Amino acid sequence: MSTQAALPALAKRGPSRRIATSCLAVALVICGIALDTKVVAIGSFSDTQEQGFSMEAYGPKVFPSIQKNVESRAVPASELAMRLKEDRQQAIDKYGVGSPLPVFPISFTGTVGSGKKGLYTIMVADVPPSLHLRLQTGPVITGTDLRDATGKIMFGDFTNQIEYQNAGTSINQAMKSIVLAPLDTSLLSGKQVKVVGIFRLLSPDNWLVTPVRIEIQ
Helix, strand or coil, X not given: CCHHHHHHHHHHHHHHHHHHHHHHHHHXXXXXXXXXXXXXXXXXXXXXXXXXXXXXXXXXXXXXXHHHHHHHHCEEHHHHHHHHHHCXXXXXXXXXXXXXXXXEEEEEEEEEEEEECCEEEEEECCCCCCCEEEEECCXXXXXXXXXXXXXXXXXXXXXXXHHHHHHHHHXXXXXXXXXXXXXXXXXXXXXXXXXXXXXXXXXXXXXXXXXXXXXXX
8 A cells, every 4th residue: 555545544443542541541530549548437537537526516426336335235223232242343344344444324213302413312222331322413514524425435546635525525415405405404402213324433432424315213
């Protein structure tokens, strides 16, 4: 074939080659995007990190799972008191979460005594007379017992100490909204209550319980 005859043939094939090259480039770009794309489940930790920590959203999202976990593991207060007296370390290993100041999930039914600033004494049958059991009902919920209740919320999950502390505050606020807001906590004295909650073992004879569920009998 002469050079003059080949030129029209190449001219005819030129657009097809350009189209094929363009298609190949597009395919490579799509593959690159797919390889660089990470699937993140809505509400997962990665999702929280990518969206940024929000105190308003965090507590309401995680408190229901904490509540469920505590209720499933709760030990009757009378039984836990006995186990701690018999063998403190064994009781900590079996029922507690965290160290050196473990938190315990407990349940009890008792009569609400006097209260001051949302802290009520509770008289519970079958617990040692020396055990001073109190229930906190707000308006201020102190401590990070709820945050630490399951052992699954870790400092490394957050950007810094401030976020970690704010996570505890957010969970406390969610508990107040879900558990305490429906109750008139100013009129609890003299009432019979059934409580499931969590406390940190700061003193063997002084338990300050943060509730995850309260039922007035």
